Amino acid sequence: MNKTIMFLSIFLGFIGYGVMGIYTLSTALENIQGAKxxxxTQMQAGFDKLDTIESQLIGAYKDRKDIIQTITTARTGYSAAKEIGNLDQAARAATATANSLKILIENYPATDISTLQTSVLDETAGIFNRIAYARQQLINEQVSYNKNRIFFFIVAPWFEREGVIGEKENPMKASVKSKFA
Incomplete structure (x- = not known):
């Protein structure tokens, strides 16, 4: 009787151990899928944000290029008028230059290329920090799963080893081409 109880206890212990292993490994696989x-999601948000940043840069450079072109045209007109001695034409060119500078100062008071570049670098760094954090979380989940797989060796043959990031796929591979290239 004691041997039967001991055998049933060991048998039920192995079954409980197996059920606990199946549950633990299944949950760990779900956590890995969530981390992936x-x-x-972070990469898509990052690339969407990079598109927005690039559009802002293109817009800022385009706007500044237009204003600089206006200023250059006005200055050239002023120089030409001065050479031929046409005071009226020179006055119009000078007024156009002053207006262009006024537009630049009023519409872009804080827009400095270095400030814009700093902002872009900060946003880009934030994007890649979030992606790096998500990658680290995935690696932690994979390591935890593989450790649990070793601990629950009885059910391990039914659960494939989870490769560490980069073995089977590369979620960091860029898929969006830059508009600047």
Missing amino acids: GTIW
Whole structure:
């Protein structure tokens, strides 16, 4: 009787151990899938943000180029008028230059290329920090899963080893081409 109880206890212990292993490993796999989804979500958000940043840069440079072109045209007109001695034409060119500078100062008081570049660098750094954090979370989940797989060795043959990031896929591979290239 004691041997039967001991055998049943060991048998039920192994079954409980196996059920606990299946639950733990299944949950760990779900956590890994969630971490992979987080990486893809962060990457998509990052690339969407990079598109926005690039559009802002293109817009800022285009706006500044237009204003600089207006100023250059006005200055050239002023120089030409001065050479031929046409005071009226020179006055119009000088007024156009002053107006262009006024537009630049009123519409872009804080827009400095270095400030814009700093802002872009900060936003880009934030994007890549979020992606790096999500990657680290995934690696932690993969390591935890693989450790649990070793601990629950009885059910491990039914659960494939989870490769560390980069072995089977590369979620950091850029898929969006820059508009600047």
